[in-house]
Amino acid sequence: MSTLSLAGHTLSLPIAQGGMGVGVSLGRLAGHVAALGGLGTISTAVIGFQEPDFETDPDGANLQALKSHVQQALSLAKGAGVVAINAMVATRQYADSIRAAVESGVQAVISGAGLPMDLPGIVPEEKVALGPIVSSGRAASLICRAWDKRFHRAPDLVVVEGSQAGGHLGFSHDQMREHTAPSLETIVKEVSDALAPFREKYKKAIPVFAAGGVWGREKMAGLRQAGADGVQLATPFIATEECDASQGFKDVILEARDKDVCIIPSPVGMPGRAVRTPLLQRLEKEKQLKPEKCISCLTPCNPKTAPYCISRALIRAVQGDRENGLFFCGGKVGQINKMTTVRQLMEQLMRDWRNEQ
Numbered sequence: 046m047s048t049l050s051l052a053g054h055t056l057s058l059p060i061a062q063g064g065m066g067v068g069v070s071l072g073r074l075a076g077h078v079a080a081l082g083g084l085g086t087i088s089t090a091v092i093g094f095q096e097p098d099f100e101t102d103p104d105g106a107n108l109q110a111l112k113s114h115v116q117q118a119l120s121l122a123k124g125a126g127v128v129a130i131n132a133m134v135a136t137r138q139y140a141d142s143i144r145a146a147v148e149s150g151v152q153a154v155i156s157g158a159g160l161p162m163d164l165p166g167i168v169p170e171e172k173v174a175l176g177p178i179v180s181s182g183r184a185a186s187l188i189c190r191a192w193d194k195r196f197h198r199a200p201d202l203v204v205v206e207g208s209q210a211g212g213h214l215g216f217s218h219d220q221m222r223e224h225t226a227p228s229l230e231t232i233v234k235e236v237s238d239a240l241a242p243f244r245e246k247y248k249k250a251i252p253v254f255a256a257g258g259v260w261g262r263e264k265m266a267g268l269r270q271a272g273a274d275g276v277q278l279a280t281p282f283i284a285t286e287e288c289d290a291s292q293g294f295k296d297v298i299l300e301a302r303d304k305d306v307c308i309i310p311s312p313v314g315m316p317g318r319a320v321r322t323p324l325l326q327r328l329e330k331e332k333q334l335k336p337e338k339c340i341s342c343l344t345p346c347n348p349k350t351a352p353y354c355i356s357r358a359l360i361r362a363v364q365g366d367r368e369n370g371l372f373f374c375g376g377k378v379g380q381i382n383k384m385t386t387v388r389q390l391m392e393q394l395m396r397d398w399r400n401e402q
Contacts, residue, residue, distance in 0.1 A: 052174035057082030059275030064131020066090025067359035071289035072114035076121025115149040134159025165196035174201035180215030182235025209258025209376030230271040237272035280375035293365015303379040
C-alpha cells in the first residue's frame with residue numbers, strides 16, 4: 046500500500062487519531078500513534094489544566110503544557126508518522142497555541158470548530174502540514190478558494206467529519222435531531238470533487254480523511270469507494286492503555302451503549318454528541334448551570350448566558366468524575382467494550398481498511 050505525504054512528512058498508515066480535549070489526547074497517545082506510522086493528534090483545548098499555575102495564569106499554563114506535550118509526542122514517535130495538533134477556531138488562544146506548537150516542532154495542524162480561513166497566515170512554514178476539518182463540499186471549496194487567493198496555498202490534507210462524530214459537529218441542531226444530515230460517503234465525494242481543481246493547480250495530492258462513525262470493513266470499503274484516502278477515528282483510541290485520560294473516563298466510554306448517547310448544546314455554538322451523564326440530566330432540568338469561574342477559553346462563549354462551563358465539565362470528565370463531567374463520544378461508542386493498545390487497535394483498523402479477515 047502506498048504511503049501518504051503531508052508537506053514532506055510520511056504516513057505509512059492512512060490512520061489519523063482525532064484530537065480529543067480536554068486532556069484526552071495529549072503527548073502520550075499522539076506519540077504512540079505516530080510511532081506506528083499514523084497521524085497522532087494532540088488537542089490544544091485547555092491543555093494546561095494540570096499545570097500548577099493554571100488557575101492564576103491559564104493562558105501561560107496552556108502554552109507551556111502544549112510545548113511539553115508536542116515534545117513528548119515527537120520523542121515517542123522517533124521520526125515515524127506525523128505528530129499533529131488539533132486547534133479549534135472557536136478558542137481564544139487559537140493563533141497563539143498554533144504558533145507555540147509550530148515552534149516546538151509539530152508537523153501538522155488540524156483545525157475545525159469553525160472555518161480556519163486564516164490558518165496559512167498563522168503558519169507560513171510550508172514544512173508544517175495544514176488540514177481543515179469540514180462537513181460539506183461547500184466548506185472545503187470556501188476554504189480552498191480563500192487560501193488560494195490570500196496565501197497562494199492549498200491544504201495538505203482535509204478531514205471530512207460526518208454527523209456520527211463526537212465532540213462538536215458541523216451540522217445544525219435540526220439536522221441532528223431529525224437525522225437529515227447527509228451520509229459521510231456523500232460528503233467525502235462532495236469534498237473530493239471540490240478539491241479537484243486545487244489538486245490540479247498545485248500539482249499535489251490532498252488526501253481526504255473520513256471521520257465520524259468509521260468502524261468495520263464494510264464502512265471503510267464504502268468510504269474508499271467514495272474517495273477517502275484514509276480515516277480518522279477518536280473514540281476507539283480512548284479505550285487504549287496509552288490514552289492520556291484517566292481510567293475513570295475510559296470506563297464511562299466502555300460502559301456506554303447507543304441508548305446512552307445524546308445531542309447537546311455547546312457554548313461553542315455547535316451541537317455536540319456525548320454520553321448522557323448526571324451533568325446533562327441536570328442541564329435538561331435546570332437549562333443553565335452557571336460557571337464557578339470563567340477562564341475565557343472560548344471566543345463565542347458568554348458566561349452569563351452559556352448553558353454550562355464546558356472547560357470545567359471536560360476537565361472533570363478526563364479526571365473520571367461521572368457526576369460532573371462531560372464525556373464527548375462518537376456515534377459508534379456502543380461498539381467499544383474492551384480495553385486494548387494503540388498497536389492492537391491500529392492493526393485491526395488496517396485489516397479493516399485493507400478488507401482483510
